[in-house]
Amino acid sequence: MAAGKVIIYGGRGALGSAIASHFKAKGWWVGSIDLVSNDNADFCITVPRDASWSEQAQSVLSGLEKVLADGKVDAIINVAGGWAGGNAAHKDFLKSCEMMWQQSVWSSTISAQAASSFLKEGGLLTLPGAFPAVNGTPGMIGYGLAKAAVHQLTKSLGEEKSGLPKGSTALCILPTTLDTPMNRKWMSGADTTTWTSLEFVSDLFYKWANGQERPKTGSLVQLITKDGKTELVMA
Amino acid sequence: MAAGKVIIYGGRGALGSAIASHFKAKGWWVGSIDLVSNDNADFCITVPRDASWSEQAQSVLSGLEKVLADGKVDAIINVAGGWAGGNAAHKDFLKSCEMMWQQSVWSSTISAQAASSFLKEGGLLTLPGAFPAVNGTPGMIGYGLAKAAVHQLTKSLGEEKSGLPKGSTALCILPTTLDTPMNRKWMSGADTTTWTSLEFVSDLFYKWANGQERPKTGSLVQLITKDGKTELVMA
Numbered sequence: 001m002a003a004g005k006v007i008i009y010g011g012r013g014a015l016g017s018a019i020a021s022h023f024k025a026k027g028w029w030v031g032s033i034d035l036v037s038n039d040n041a042d043f044c045i046t047v048p049r050d051a052s053w054s055e056q057a058q059s060v061l062s063g064l065e066k067v068l069a070d071g072k073v074d075a076i077i078n079v080a081g082g083w084a085g086g087n088a089a090h091k092d093f094l095k096s097c098e099m100m101w102q103q104s105v106w107s108s109t110i111s112a113q114a115a116s117s118f119l120k121e122g123g124l125l126t127l128p129g130a131f132p133a134v135n136g137t138p139g140m141i142g143y144g145l146a147k148a149a150v151h152q153l154t155k156s157l158g159e160e161k162s163g164l165p166k167g168s169t170a171l172c173i174l175p176t177t178l179d180t181p182m183n184r185k186w187m188s189g190a191d192t193t194t195w196t197s198l199e200f201v202s203d204l205f206y207k208w209a210n211g212q213e214r215p216k217t218g219s220l221v222q223l224i225t226k227d228g229k230t231e232l233v234m235a
Numbered sequence: 236m237a238a239g240k241v242i243i244y245g246g247r248g249a250l251g252s253a254i255a256s257h258f259k260a261k262g263w264w265v266g267s268i269d270l271v272s273n274d275n276a277d278f279c280i281t282v283p284r285d286a287s288w289s290e291q292a293q294s295v296l297s298g299l300e301k302v303l304a305d306g307k308v309d310a311i312i313n314v315a316g317g318w319a320g321g322n323a324a325h326k327d328f329l330k331s332c333e334m335m336w337q338q339s340v341w342s343s344t345i346s347a348q349a350a351s352s353f354l355k356e357g358g359l360l361t362l363p364g365a366f367p368a369v370n371g372t373p374g375m376i377g378y379g380l381a382k383a384a385v386h387q388l389t390k391s392l393g394e395e396k397s398g399l400p401k402g403s404t405a406l407c408i409l410p411t412t413l414d415t416p417m418n419r420k421w422m423s424g425a426d427t428t429t430w431t432s433l434e435f436v437s438d439l440f441y442k443w444a445n446g447q448e449r450p451k452t453g454s455l456v457q458l459i460t461k462d463g464k465t466e467l468v469m470a
Binding site: 093115137149162164 | 371387
């Protein structure tokens with residue numbers, strides 16, 4: 001029998017794959033939701049690339065219903081999302097807003113909806129925020145506003161009558177830069193001692209999923225990395 | 236010659252109509268953007284109800300280009316948006332998120348884009364926020380997250396290199412409840428002495444459009460009404 005059950009939205013991205021491996025190594029059952037399947041997971045839902053918001057939700061919820069039957073999971077971890085720059089005068093401004101919205105907010109609202117049906121009482125839901133979006137982000141407006149929406153969604157989910165199961169914890173992580181291969185490629189020469197390692201985040205989620213050191217539900221948890229060491233600071 | 240030129244996004248709603256009348260009475264040229272035309276305006280862009288984000292932008296930007304030619308406006312005021320309730324367990328949860336997103340965030344990003352091309356240097360852009368969305372809003376999750384996105388968008392637009400014209404001011408108003416006929420209808424029996432009058436908001440925008448008493452660009456301006464009197468409090 002599995003030690004626990006976790007669903008990872010964005011389970012095939014750099015961070016999602018690292019988290020999946022971490023939980024697998026600890027004996028957990030891992031379900032992955034992404035555009036492509038993660039062969040390391042026990043179960044995958046692959047979402048069609050051009051699906052609408054409601055189609056994507058339908059695909060996720062019906063997939064979970066099938067595999068979980070009447071069972072529930074201990075944690076739903078959403079790490080889906082990408083990055084796009086651009087200010088209001090950029091020719092692709094609206095396109096970047098739309099893409100950021102779809103990647104961060106669609107996945108987060110669908111995760112919340114999934115949690116309302118498939119998360120155990122006392123379970124964990126985490127959503128992907130961003131430290132810069134606490135303030136203005138003029139050079140990446142679409143990114144910032146989508147992340148700000150995810151932050152406020154987390155606050156809502158942390159309150160009474162949000163629709164989440166009894167005793168569950170909703171948290172949002174606010175990293176600045178994650179140490180991924182893509183970031184290494186696109187920001188070569190940057191000071192990587194301020195980047196947060198995927199191992200740190202995976203281990204953090206693992207502890208939270210086991211009920212250890214969980215911040216108060218609804219918290220925005222900033223991941224502040226200095227000299228390769230990461231501290232958690234509540235926003 | 237007109238005293239000034241203003242574009243009102245949502246110019247046919249209760250608040251938009253009040254603002255249009257106010258500016259017209261002061262001798263301004265008024266352009267309205269809405270699903271239906273405002274006969275009191277000098278110029279109307281009617282956006283098709285089922286238009287996508289980019290189609291709506293296209294319709295607005297090409298309409299403004301046609302009427303303004305090489306001219307610019309003094310102010311762009313966005314008051315588009317509606318309200319929908321529902322928590323994460325509500326059967327229409329995603330539908331409410333999508334509707335709120337379209338009404339508040341589409342109109343606000345398109346207003347920002349329009350401002351980058353059609354607003355004068357030193358001009359005014361205002362966006363529609365909401366006081367409750369500063370915190371969690373578990374009973375109206377889609378509404379809260381869309382408004383939070385508009386708040387953060389305003390902060391971005393208030394910073395350097397946001398793409399807005401030089402010296403312009405971007406502000407977001409955060410009312411709690413506006414004293415509209417619809418709110419009187421749906422919340423009959425409520426204490427309306429805490430509701431903000433449309434006249435107050437219209438006059439506030441008129442002053443700001445004239446460069447009077449403008450808060451610092453990027454500000455979130457809470458409208459706090461008590462005993463029928465409204466104070467501005469920076470969030």
